Amino acid sequence: MADEDGVRRRDFINIAAVSAAGVAGVGVVIPLVSQMSASADVLAASSTEVDISSIKPGQAIKAIFRKQPVFVRNLTPKEIAEANAVDAASLRDPQTLEERTKEGKENWLITMGVCTHLGCVPLGAGEGEAKGEFGGYFCPCHGSVYDTAARIRKGPAPKNLEVPAYEFTSDTVVKIG
Amino acid sequence: MSFPWAKEYKPNHPFMQWMDEKLPVPRLVYNAVGSGYPVPRNLNYFWNFGFLALICLTIQIVTGIIMAMHYAANTAVAFDTIEMTVRDVNWGWLMRYAHANGASAFFVVIYVHIFRGFYYGSYKAPREMVWLLGVVIFLLMMATGFLGYVLPWGQMSFWGAKVITGLFSAIPLVGEPLQQWLLGGFAPDNAALNRFFSLHYLLPFVIVGVVVLHIWALHIPGSSNPTGVEVKTESDTVPFYPYFVAKDGWAVGVFAILFSIMLFYFPNALGHPDNYIPANPMSTPAHIVPEWYFWPFYAILRAFTQDFFFIPAKLMGVMAMFGAILVWFFLPWLDKSPVRSGNYRPLYRKFFWFGLIPAMLVLFYCGGAPAAEPYVMISQIAALYYFAHFLIIIPVVSAIEKPLPLPYSITESVLGHDEGAQLRPAHGATEANLA
Numbered sequence: 150m151a152d153e154d155g156v157r158r159r160d161f162i163n164i165a166a167v168s169a170a171g172v173a174g175v176g177v178v179i180p181l182v183s184q185m186s187a188s189a190d191v192l193a194a195s196s197t198e199v200d201i202s203s204i205k206p207g208q209a210i211k212a213i214f215r216k217q218p219v220f221v222r223n224l225t226p227k228e229i230a231e232a233n234a235v236d237a238a239s240l241r242d243p244q245t246l247e248e249r250t251k252e253g254k255e256n257w258l259i260t261m262g263v264c265t266h267l268g269c270v271p272l273g274a275g276e277g278e279a280k281g282e283f284g285g286y287f288c289p290c291h292g293s294v295y296d297t298a299a300r301i302r303k304g305p306a307p308k309n310l311e312v313p314a315y316e317f318t319s320d321t322v323v324k325i326g
Numbered sequence: 327m328s329f330p331w332a333k334e335y336k337p338n339h340p341f342m343q344w345m346d347e348k349l350p351v352p353r354l355v356y357n358a359v360g361s362g363y364p365v366p367r368n369l370n371y372f373w374n375f376g377f378l379a380l381i382c383l384t385i386q387i388v389t390g391i392i393m394a395m396h397y398a399a400n401t402a403v404a405f406d407t408i409e410m411t412v413r414d415v416n417w418g419w420l421m422r423y424a425h426a427n428g429a430s431a432f433f434v435v436i437y438v439h440i441f442r443g444f445y446y447g448s449y450k451a452p453r454e455m456v457w458l459l460g461v462v463i464f465l466l467m468m469a470t471g472f473l474g475y476v477l478p479w480g481q482m483s484f485w486g487a488k489v490i491t492g493l494f495s496a497i498p499l500v501g502e503p504l505q506q507w508l509l510g511g512f513a514p515d516n517a518a519l520n521r522f523f524s525l526h527y528l529l530p531f532v533i534v535g536v537v538v539l540h541i542w543a544l545h546i547p548g549s550s551n552p553t554g555v556e557v558k559t560e561s562d563t564v565p566f567y568p569y570f571v572a573k574d575g576w577a578v579g580v581f582a583i584l585f586s587i588m589l590f591y592f593p594n595a596l597g598h599p600d601n602y603i604p605a606n607p608m609s610t611p612a613h614i615v616p617e618w619y620f621w622p623f624y625a626i627l628r629a630f631t632q633d634f635f636f637i638p639a640k641l642m643g644v645m646a647m648f649g650a651i652l653v654w655f656f657l658p659w660l661d662k663s664p665v666r667s668g669n670y671r672p673l674y675r676k677f678f679w680f681g682l683i684p685a686m687l688v689l690f691y692c693g694g695a696p697a698a699e700p701y702v703m704i705s706q707i708a709a710l711y712y713f714a715h716f717l718i719i720i721p722v723v724s725a726i727e728k729p730l731p732l733p734y735s736i737t738e739s740v741l742g743h744d745e746g747a748q749l750r751p752a753h754g755a756t757e758a759n760l761a
Binding site for chain 1: 517631641
């Protein structure tokens with residue numbers, strides 16, 4: 150029953166059936182895979198407001214954003230000077246303090262408290278915690294050391310501590326997310 | 327699937343004959359672990375560890391199913407349900423500690439089993455597939471062990487989950503979305519705990535499936551043996567039942583004594599006190615370490631502290647850690663020596679005892695130590711040796727080594743002579759006469 154170009158009815162049915170099964174297979178896999186992604190309720194809890202009025206220069210607090218810690222740190226002039234004294238181009242993840250803070254609020258360093266290596270909470274935000282040899286943060290898990298601009302200076306972490314999206318809704322309140 | 331002299335299953339009872347026609351499961355058992363499976367007569371005690379691994383898997387599945395009857399995978403109550411199991415459930419303490427220490431026992435047994443394979447060249451042809459399936463089982467065991475350790479939702483559980491899923495974030499481009507997909511969120515939480523429980527229940531049965539394939543693949547060429555010389559005649563073998571059933575039974579007895587000492591006198595010796603603190607996403611314990619059986623590979627992960635050309639240190643560490651196990655898949659082809667057993671390979675044997683074993687022990691020690699000097703530097707040296715052992719030393723040694731003369735047969739290695747030998751080659755005869 151081959152027609153002029155040699156394609157038989159059977160060949161067409163075969164290709165159509167296998168193609169349909171393939172498309173159906175992909176269609177089934179999509180929900181099976183996608184169900185594991187973050188659910189709507191997890192995504193909904195994605196902004197938080199922090200009152201920073203009680204944080205004195207040299208102090209820091211840990212807030213919670215997306216169930217992870219955020220470090221809000223009031224830098225001292227000395228810490229700002231230390232951060233600016235470094236040639237940013239020489240760093241593993243080159244960024245200046247200005248790029249990591251809001252204009253006019255360079256003393257407010259707001260970063261995720263999540264080490265960019267494997268996600269531990271670095272020390273240095275709490276009272277009396279080790280700040281590491283660059284005066285910023287020190288991750289006890291695998292020894293990553295961050296400076297006073299929370300930039301990676303030593304150890305296995307590849308990136309600076311992430312700066313989340315945030316804005317100052319007033320002089321004393323920050324909205325993160 | 328077996329040697330020609332293997333005994334044939336002949337059921338006497340009419341019911342067993344009927345069964346043999348309809349569903350020959352007794353025949354399968356007879357040929358797999360009964361009188362129908364001839365085994366080399368010279369197996370030493372290291373050959374008991376396969377059976378012991380099966381015992382461990384059984385202990386884990388039985389105690390695990392019981393633990394699941396009392397556990398709830400919800401971050402609000404998971405920690406408490408484990409404590410409730412230990413304190414309030416009848417014999418709950420026994421189930422919980424048998425399961426936790428059973429995991430450690432399983433890994434002790436499996437490490438001996440794997441290193442038996444390294445020493446005696448069990449991975450070589452014609453048993454490559456047995457080896458490959460074994461590495462798959464080991465990877466599944468590591469995944470299962472990790473998932474299970476997260477379930478009590480203590481501090482080590484939480485931070486272990488965070489660090490291990492963090493490994494995936496090292497993958498370029500897709501890393502972070504992949505990590506969020508694995509966790510079902512930005513950090514380990516209820517979604518992660520639930521799916522970890524689901525998978526922790528699933529994977530042991532996948533392991534059972536691969537174990538069946540592992541044994542199936544083994545029974546095609548038959549078991550290896552300490553000489554590495556293949557079975558030639560019936561005098562080289564004895565039936566699995568009763569000989570090795572009895573010997574494995576003896577090994578199970580010794581294992582049961584040692585396991586009981588661990589379970590009843592030191593139930594928390596291999597655990598971490600921090601895991602008796604409920605999970606706190608805001609505070610990382612000062613010294614987080616995985617379970618002891620991950621230490622050698624954890625040390626390799628941490629050994630990479632500098633970027634390597636364009637590859638970030640983090641990705642290097644992750645690739646090296648997985649590579650440390652994936653390299654085992656290539657072992658049957660990296661080792662070109664036709665001689666299997668380390669007993670007849672003087673150079674390979676030296677590198678095994680004075681190279682691989684010390685490197686593994688050093689990595690093991692460093693993996694449990696804090697991430698500070700001198701441990702990082704020591705791990706770097708040991709990790710370097712580890713990879714050199716598989717990728718350079720084994721291929722080179724197998725090319726240049728002059729092996730010792732092999733016995734003509736297993737029978738000869740046991741009795742000193744082999745009367746049944748018929749096809750003795752001319753040059754082999756002189757060696758045998760000298761011996």
